[in-house]
Amino acid sequence: MGRRPMRKGVPDMKIGISLPTASREAFSPGLASAAQHAEEEGAASLWVNDHLAMVAGARSSYPYSADGHITWDVSEPQLEAFASLAHVAAVTTTARLGTAVLVLPQRHPVEVAKAVATIDVLSGGRLTLGVGAGWLAEEMHALGYSFEQRTSRMEECIRLLRACWTGRVDGFDGQHFTTPPGLVMEPRPLQEPGPPVLVGGASAAARRRAARVGDGWLPVTDADASSVTAFQPRLAEITELRKTYSRSGPFTSILKINCSRASDAEVVAAAVAARQAGFDEAVLDLPWSVPERALRCLRHAVKAVS
Numbered sequence: 454m455g456r457r458p459m460r461k462g463v464p465d466m467k468i469g470i471s472l473p474t475a476s477r478e479a480f481s482p483g484l485a486s487a488a489q490h491a492e493e494e495g496a497a498s499l500w501v502n503d504h505l506a507m508v509a510g511a512r513s514s515y516p517y518s519a520d521g522h523i524t525w526d527v528s529e530p531q532l533e534a535f536a537s538l539a540h541v542a543a544v545t546t547t548a549r550l551g552t553a554v555l556v557l558p559q560r561h562p563v564e565v566a567k568a569v570a571t572i573d574v575l576s577g578g579r580l581t582l583g584v585g586a587g588w589l590a591e592e593m594h595a596l597g598y599s600f601e602q603r604t605s606r607m608e609e610c611i612r613l614l615r616a617c618w619t620g621r622v623d624g625f626d627g628q629h630f631t632t633p634p635g636l637v638m639e640p641r642p643l644q645e646p647g648p649p650v651l652v653g654g655a656s657a658a659a660r661r662r663a664a665r666v667g668d669g670w671l672p673v674t675d676a677d678a679s680s681v682t683a684f685q686p687r688l689a690e691i692t693e694l695r696k697t698y699s700r701s702g703p704f705t706s707i708l709k710i711n712c713s714r715a716s717d718a719e720v721v722a723a724a725v726a727a728r729q730a731g732f733d734e735a736v737l738d739l740p741w742s743v744p745e746r747a748l749r750c751l752r753h754a755v756k757a758v759s
Contacts, residue, residue, distance in 0.1 A: 469498030554585035554653035566617035578643035585653035618647035664694035669705035676715035
């Protein structure tokens, strides 16, 4: 990754936005409209979240709330991530497209590799794959995968994804997945050697995983400037961990900021704090119930960090 431009001694930072794929706003104002307007307002990237199924009455602890309870109505519609990105790719031209994050251990990596390569080709090489281990055990069990083995399965998935993106896998024999010799996977992604794989999660284990196998890190936090600032030493830790693991090459740090209860000023302050902490990009997860407000926050954040 090249050096970013500087502004008053601090690198400029990109701003992305989460699209409304997990609410009725996916239909009105509509996913395509939201994506096009966000791109026009300066969004450098457009992101979708991921659940294949929600489970009413699930007992799994949600890691992003103080009490462990889900903070949204599980009966809200949830669009599938890859289909959503393909739709968005067709109506945008410049913004990067990403998953924040895809629950990788509950999918077969060969299927994921094919979907990712297809979207990367059709979008002109704009895809970033953010992945996470998942937290909803009931969802993973419904799909036939072990929740307890999800972290080891995720790392193996990443290895197999990268093998598939070479175009041919001459036999993969892992703990969780195997492929026959001569597995042809065309088309290959437009990006070489493949779309960047960013590892989600803010825990110490997630940071080690990002340093060990990721092309970047994609944690989540609330729109609180002090909470965002606390990520600065964690970014420094990952830099040192990458040296320990003998990792080199580009590494991208993107912070997803939950703005569901934040004021306009708090959203902008959190974005500025992310720039000061050293992130390459901040993704604003804003409610789309009032599209004009979401776009206004995006516009102000872009101006504040560039």
